[in-house]
Amino acid sequence: MDIICGNCSLANPSNAKFCKGCGYELIPPDKNEQSTKTTSTKEQEPKAEVKSEQSATQQSATQQSATQQSATQQSVNGPIDRKHELPPKTYLVHSILATIFCCLPFGIVGIVYAAGVESAFYRGYHDLALQKSRRAKIWTIVAIIVGLIGGFLYLLLILGGAIASKTLLNN
């Protein structure tokens, strides 16, 4: 069983704590997400065929594709899915605000991280989602600080200019 690095997608041995390729901290996929074969009589009947196919391929597949399988399975009829749980904050709204108001580069990075939070969460990598959420938050804070400082400096400049021209006029 390999652990797929969330950063560079390299397969690492299951006991590894950090990726041997890039040094990124490895987060094992959530145990709950792996064992989505739990029975729920209601939903099982119409999708029984699909499910048996999936579980057959699941056995031969690597862990990465197994997680993907269980993710799709989960979206079809998974009883232990995360659909009803609250994902971490994505800061998408803040990032868009930053993009159209002050700090385009930070905003765009923020939007990319927001997408990352969502995809990590719904693939079952809860810790990775949290990590990306924290990064998105940092970018948001950076954008706000840069915007505030920029605006403040601009105001100072304008006021300074106004005062200077007034004193010049008076003299």
Next chain:
Amino acid sequence: MQRWYKLLIACGLLVAVIIYALFDPAESGLFPKCPFLQLTGLLCPGCGSQRALHSLLVGDIKAAFHYNPLATLLFPYLILGFVVELLLYSKSGTSGSPNAILLWLRKFLFGRAAAYIILVAVLLFWGGRNIL
């Protein structure tokens, strides 16, 4: 987040809205100009968003659209986003599962697909408004 902090942000937003409603960035020199425009001479995706916000606040949707159509379209979306987020994340933690409708709104309007669509829209708008 602590309570006074939230109050401070709310007050700041209120003041900002009042300032943008009272003063027209197209006429007043008090509002910061876009650094990207001044450095490169090209418009950025956010250029005109302050004037668009003013126009929207005084009820002139046509003018807002003229200044920055992307921002004009995004303002209501962003307000909805803030409301959804506020409702979802202020209640969570203590109570069990979150409201299904809010969660659905969050996932489909502010999820991964939405983020990528907006990213592409911003980039296309950026290119388009400088070429056309």
